[in-house]
Amino acid sequence: MSQTLKAVRGTRDLLPPETDLWNRIEATARQVFARYNFGEIRTPIFEDTSLFARSVGEETDIVSKEMYSWEDRARAQSEKAQSLTLRPENTAGVVRAYIEHKLGERGQLQKLYYIGPQFRRERPQKGRYRQFWQIGAEVIGPPSSGSESPLRDAEVLEMLATLLDELGITGWTLELNSIGSAADRAHYNETLRAALAPLAPKMCTDCQRRAVTNPLRVLDCKVPEDQPVIATLPVIADSLSEDAKAHFAAVLAALDAAQVPYKLNHRLVRGLDYYTRTTFEFTHGGLGAQNALLGGGRYDGLSEALGGPKAPGIGFAMGLDRLVLTLQAAAQSSPLEKADAYIAPLGENLNAAALTLARELRRAGLRVELGDGSFRLKKSFEFAERAARRIVILGDDELESGNLTVKDFASGVQTKVPRKELVARLRS
Numbered sequence: 001m002s003q004t005l006k007a008v009r010g011t012r013d014l015l016p017p018e019t020d021l022w023n024r025i026e027a028t029a030r031q032v033f034a035r036y037n038f039g040e041i042r043t044p045i046f047e048d049t050s051l052f053a054r055s056v057g058e059e060t061d062i063v064s065k066e067m068y069s070w071e072d073r074a075r076a077q078s079e080k081a082q083s084l085t086l087r088p089e090n091t092a093g094v095v096r097a098y099i100e101h102k103l104g105e106r107g108q109l110q111k112l113y114y115i116g117p118q119f120r121r122e123r124p125q126k127g128r129y130r131q132f133w134q135i136g137a138e139v140i141g142p143p144s145s146g147s148e149s150p151l152r153d154a155e156v157l158e159m160l161a162t163l164l165d166e167l168g169i170t171g172w173t174l175e176l177n178s179i180g181s182a183a184d185r186a187h188y189n190e191t192l193r194a195a196l197a198p199l200a201p202k203m204c205t206d207c208q209r210r211a212v213t214n215p216l217r218v219l220d221c222k223v224p225e226d227q228p229v230i231a232t233l234p235v236i237a238d239s240l241s242e243d244a245k246a247h248f249a250a251v252l253a254a255l256d257a258a259q260v261p262y263k264l265n266h267r268l269v270r271g272l273d274y275y276t277r278t279t280f281e282f283t284h285g286g287l288g289a290q291n292a293l294l295g296g297g298r299y300d301g302l303s304e305a306l307g308g309p310k311a312p313g314i315g316f317a318m319g320l321d322r323l324v325l326t327l328q329a330a331a332q333s334s335p336l337e338k339a340d341a342y343i344a345p346l347g348e349n350l351n352a353a354a355l356t357l358a359r360e361l362r363r364a365g366l367r368v369e370l371g372d373g374s375f376r377l378k379k380s381f382e383f384a385e386r387a388a389r390r391i392v393i394l395g396d397d398e399l400e401s402g403n404l405t406v407k408d409f410a411s412g413v414q415t416k417v418p419r420k421e422l423v424a425r426l427r428s
Contacts, residue, residue: 010130029135032163033113041112043093049083055092066120086119094138099308109145113137133320140313147312150247153278154254161260175281177268180244188239189215219269235266274299284326294318340366340426342384346395348373364423
């Protein structure tokens with residue numbers, strides 16, 4: 001007996017009616033981004049492995065443990081095999097595209113958003129998959145475009161608050177911190193390394209390794225037993241330069257003016273090496289211990305690290321899987337959207353006429369489900385009631401007279417509707 005094929009562990013199929021909710025989230029995001037003058041970018045789902053090692057950081061868990069990489073040997077024998085990786089995040093790919101297509105030469109701020117799958121080989125859990133979907137956006141450009149301005153940070157955060165509100169997500173919390181410049185971060189890393197030296201042996205295996213290779217990542221640890229130790233560590237606010245402090249103060253002042261609520265979190269550092277200055281997370285209690293809805297921050301040196309021009313930027317990524325869970329937990333998800341009409345031809349000889357009518361209604365913008373003339377009327381009614389708000393019966397009499405029988409399932413009223421009035425009736 002052959003083995004039943006199933007989706008690979010850590011992946012899943014998205015089916016109706018859940019996909020209706022996914023589509024609503026994506027449509028709302030596109031509408032909000034358009035109002036803030038963002039345009040869509042679509043990058044390949046795999047890149048040269050070195051892109052992520054140079055941007056995300058070789059000592060991060062993503063690069064050292066979680067990437068799906070392979071050697072591309074389908075090249076000439078004289079050439080070295082190329083290492084390719086399914087993208088574990090999309091900021092690096094967007095910045096690579098910014099450099100490759102010389103977008104900085106336009107002299108304008110580039111405001112780009114993306115929607116698509118990312119891939120990480122981590123332990124699957126609630127709301128976290130090995131193929132997961134993200135909505136993200138990046139604001140990047142030469143310094144002359146205003147890309148370094150704290151106003152850019154505040155605008156992105158205000159846009160995210162608007163997006164969550166319009167999705168119907170209430171009770172979110174914006175957590176903010178500044179990790180300063182690259183020099184500030186390097187100084188803080190050394191301060192942390194010294195503080196962790198006597199403490200790391202009491203912590204989890206990952207933290208023992210990070211204490212040496214990347215001390216900042218210790219603050220991202222989620223192991224409950226390590227939290228009391230982490231609470232005693234120095235905070236990065238004490239290592240910030242005056243410029244970094246002024247930049248962060250300006251971000252907070254702009255948020256205050258726009259009445260966007262926030263909470264300072266001096267332990268919030270984000271896990272990727274390219275972050276500088278402002279870092280943030282939006283959290284929600286409906287997700288349990290792993291409560292982050294989305295996160296991001298500034299990455300002012302990433303373009304240069306990838307061989308490009310100076311191009312300060314700020315961005316974020318929002319996990320759709322977790323966003324869907326939040327909406328479902330809050331009972332915000334709507335039931336399966338029903339079609340405007342189900343057309344029921346009374347006989348196979350009327351199938352072609354039913355298709356013609358369906359084409360006419362669909363071209364008018366209506367959502368239509370098409371039955372089949374081989375169905376008995378009772379069966380057509382059963383299918384129609386599950387799929388649509390109304391049934392349109394098309395028999396020989398209706399076709400000849402031009403008056404169609406329409407039944408509204410909510411009211412139970414059945415009437416004759418002239419064909420020329422059908423679109424207006426179905427829209428009501």
